[in-house]
Amino acid sequence: MTKLSTQFISFSVLAITTFICIPAHSESNVIGEELIILPDDPIKPITKDLGVVENIVPKKPSGYKLSETLEPIPHEDAIYQQEVIIIGSDDLWQRIKNGYAIPDSTSRLVATHENWYSSRPDYIRRMVERSQKYLFHIVEEVEKRGMPTEIALLPMIESAYNPQAYSTSHASGIWQFIPSTGKNFGLKQNWWVDNRRNVVIATDAALTYLQKLHGMFGSWDLALAAYNAGEGTIGRAIERNRRLGLGTDYESLNLPPETKNYVPKLQAIKNLMTNPGKYGLKIQTIANTAYFAKVSAPTQIDAHLAAKLAEISDDEFLALNPSNNRPVITNNGEKHELLLPILAAQTFRDNLANYNKPLVSWQTYFAKRGERMENIASKFGIQLSKLRHINNLPSQNKIKNASTILVPNGNKSDFNAPKSADNAVGAQDAETNRKISTEQESDNINLVAVDTVNSEKMTENNKDRNEPVKILNISHKVEKGETLHAIAKRYGVSVQQIVESNSLKNNQVKSGQLLTINTSAQEQSKDTITNKPSNTSSKASRAHSRSKKKTASPKKKRHQSVKN
Numbered sequence: 001m002t003k004l005s006t007q008f009i010s011f012s013v014l015a016i017t018t019f020i021c022i023p024a025h026s027e028s029n030v031i032g033e034e035l036i037i038l039p040d041d042p043i044k045p046i047t048k049d050l051g052v053v054e055n056i057v058p059k060k061p062s063g064y065k066l067s068e069t070l071e072p073i074p075h076e077d078a079i080y081q082q083e084v085i086i087i088g089s090d091d092l093w094q095r096i097k098n099g100y101a102i103p104d105s106t107s108r109l110v111a112t113h114e115n116w117y118s119s120r121p122d123y124i125r126r127m128v129e130r131s132q133k134y135l136f137h138i139v140e141e142v143e144k145r146g147m148p149t150e151i152a153l154l155p156m157i158e159s160a161y162n163p164q165a166y167s168t169s170h171a172s173g174i175w176q177f178i179p180s181t182g183k184n185f186g187l188k189q190n191w192w193v194d195n196r197r198n199v200v201i202a203t204d205a206a207l208t209y210l211q212k213l214h215g216m217f218g219s220w221d222l223a224l225a226a227y228n229a230g231e232g233t234i235g236r237a238i239e240r241n242r243r244l245g246l247g248t249d250y251e252s253l254n255l256p257p258e259t260k261n262y263v264p265k266l267q268a269i270k271n272l273m274t275n276p277g278k279y280g281l282k283i284q285t286i287a288n289t290a291y292f293a294k295v296s297a298p299t300q301i302d303a304h305l306a307a308k309l310a311e312i313s314d315d316e317f318l319a320l321n322p323s324n325n326r327p328v329i330t331n332n333g334e335k336h337e338l339l340l341p342i343l344a345a346q347t348f349r350d351n352l353a354n355y356n357k358p359l360v361s362w363q364t365y366f367a368k369r370g371e372r373m374e375n376i377a378s379k380f381g382i383q384l385s386k387l388r389h390i391n392n393l394p395s396q397n398k399i400k401n402a403s404t405i406l407v408p409n410g411n412k413s414d415f416n417a418p419k420s421a422d423n424a425v426g427a428q429d430a431e432t433n434r435k436i437s438t439e440q441e442s443d444n445i446n447l448v449a450v451d452t453v454n455s456e457k458m459t460e461n462n463k464d465r466n467e468p469v470k471i472l473n474i475s476h477k478v479e480k481g482e483t484l485h486a487i488a489k490r491y492g493v494s495v496q497q498i499v500e501s502n503s504l505k506n507n508q509v510k511s512g513q514l515l516t517i518n519t520s521a522q523e524q525s526k527d528t529i530t531n532k533p534s535n536t537s538s539k540a541s542r543a544h545s546r547s548k549k550k551t552a553s554p555k556k557k558r559h560q561s562v563k564n
Contacts, residue, residue, distance in 0.1 A: 092136055092286040097274055099142075099149030102220045105267040107251060113261070113268035118279035123160070124272070125284070131161040132286045133319055134174065134199050141203055148220060150270055151210060154227075157265045163197050163322035173197040173322075175206040185209060192330060198323035200294075200339065221250040221263045229259040292320050293345040294337045298352070300330045301359045308415040309355060310340050310348040326406060327390060328362045355415060363409035369402045380407040394492055478513040491517045 117124060138152045155174040159165035163174050171178045173196040179189060185205035187195040195201045213223035216231060217238075226234040237253040246252055250263060276283040297306070303324055307317035320339040321329070329338070340348055367376060373393070377384040388395065391405040476487060484507045488495045495507060502515050509515070 090288050092139065092288040093273065093283065095288050096139060096149045096152060099139075100270070100274075101148035102150045105221070105264050107264040107267070109261055109264035110267045110271070113265045114271060114279065117268055117272055118281060121281055124281060127156055127160040128284050128286075130319075131156070132284070133291050134161065134163075134203075135286055136288065136290055137200065137292070138203050141207055145207055145211060147207065147211065150220075150266065151207070153269050153273060154206075154224075154266060156269050157262070163199060163319065171196075173202050174199065175202050177202065177205070181209070192326055192328075193323050194325060195323050199320070201323075219250070224263050224266065225250055225253075225255060225259050228262045229256060233259070290342060292339045293342050295340055295345050295348055297329060297331065297336045297338045298359055299336070300328060302361055303327050303329050305359060305361075305415060306338060306348070309351040310344040311351070312341060312344050316341065325392070326362075328360055328406065351415065357415075358411040361409060361411045362406045364404050365407045367399045367403055367405050369399055371399045373397055373399065376405075376407065382408055395494060476515045476517050478509045478511055478515060480511040482509070482511075484509050487515065487517070493517060 134155075135152060138155070139149060142149055142151050155161050158176040159174045161174055165174065165176065166172050167176060169178060172182075172194060175196070177185070177187060177196040179196075182189060182196045182202075182205070185208060187198075187202060187205055189196065210223055210227055213226045213231060214220060217223055217226060217234065222234060222238075233256070234253070237255055238248045240254070241248050241252060272279055272281060273283060303317065303321070304314060304327065306321075306329065307314050310317065317340075320341070329336075338348075365376070365380070373387065373396070374384055376399075377387045380387075387393070387405075387407070393405070476491070478487070484495050484498060484504075487509075488498055498504070498515060498517060499507065501517070
């Protein structure tokens with residue numbers, strides 16, 4: 001009996017030792033791969049790369065046995081010491097994978113797009129870095145509606161998650177709404193703001209539209225196709241096949257090339273994000289927690305000052321509040337909210353309560369027809385190039401149509417974080433000091449505040465000049481017989497601008513040559529325009545062809561994806 005007990009104990013010790021020594025996922029780990037344990041404070045997105053997302057152990061819901069939720073991994077100091085890793089609900093990618101519900105596409109085009117994306121790891125990295133600010137919110141909204149979580153990946157093929165993305169068909173924002181469809185879904189677009197770029201409002205509109213399309217066509221692949229080409233295009237394609245006795249599923253329809261590639265492209269992104277290691281990619285982990293919070297904003301405030309009060313960079317502020325067209329944020333009497341990083345929200349509230357200087361450093365000015373631009377710039381002490389950029393004015397010497405523009409008001413709105421409580425002021429004094437002085441008077445100048453009412457009226461009368469969109473770089477394919485002068489005239493830029501942007505030796509261009517047209521005074525990110533897969537025709541070229549054919553109503557084509 002004693003001998004048997006001794007053998008049993010020896011066997012037990014051996015079994016326990018063996019369990020501890022076996023590394024987690026020994027068969028599936030890629031050589032050199034590093035598993036990551038999320039920090040205790042997951043507010044900020046994790047910036048470390050992760051090779052194969054599948055190797056992260058998901059946290060199981062309550063009711064599972066403890067042995068099912070834990071797995072041992074090697075410790076960096078003692079290889080035989082067990083370490084527990086529980087990520088699951090802290091890993092947004094795992095949450096997205098758990099919610100997949102769209103059947104996989106069987107199209108041969110999927111492999112084409114997989115190759116295109118996987119051969120551009122830097123592009124994927126930038127896209128994922130941008131998405132970390134918005135992805136949690138979109139996943140939350142998608143799940144609230146009971147939609148497949150693949151929908152949260154859709155902005156990757158629409159805009160590469162760039163909220164400033166703007167296509168040749170005038171589609172804007174991460175969801176790429178064209179103006180007409182945006183208005184149909186309540187996305188405000190005027191001289192001051194373009195809510196197609198508002199991440200929260202546009203996401204709500206996009207999901208509502210997708211749900212509507214799913215209800216119309218009964219499947220997600222057809223709904224996605226309609227989101228790209230318009231419900232009329234898909235409806236007619238289905239009816240055409242029905243009359244011919246052909247299949248009416250997505251793969252059977254005769255669709256435009258871009259729409260035919262649309263669902264396979266989403267499938268390719270889904271495959272890459274699900275198993276990046278298979279494609280030689282490393283995908284940045286994203287914490288499964290909110291990145292931003294909403295805060296109430298004053299009636300009017302400089303965007304730069306709002307960023308300073310939140311103690312974040314202008315770029316960070318713009319990334320979360322990309323819908324503003326002007327340096328002044330104004331709500332025109334409506335409820336107004338800003339998006340700020342979680343940790344910056346309370347900082348903004350505290351600093352705003354103690355701020356005792358003007359909130360606005362701009363004023364509206366009524367520019368007369370024929371008034372010289374350089375005279376206006378000189379009058380208000382602003383660089384001519386900056387005046388043009390702030391007001392989205394064309395490169396002309398005189399004002400063509402009388403209009404209201406923004407100019408400096410002489411006040412400086414700036415903020416330095418207080419070093420002590422002694423710098424704080426009472427709320428009453430702060431409110432009094434925020435009002436801009438009205439002692440100065442000048443012809444045609446409103447010094448009290450930014451005149452949003454008159455400026456919006458002027459916008460309605462001058463829609464062509466005051467289009468409230470931040471135009472980005474456009475890729476243009478030179479057609480036979482086109483001259484550089486004609487191209488410059490079409491896009492409202494100078495020949496010299498095109499020559500400099502494309503490093504041309506002279507003014508001669510050849511048929512088929514691809515030109516980058518910089519239609520903004522501000523230098524844009526290199527992520528704005530790149531090439532698409534070879535089997536997808538040039539969108540700029542298609543836009544040019546449509547302009548020659550007097551393209552059909554925007555309702556037929558919802559949008560055109562931006563070049564990423």
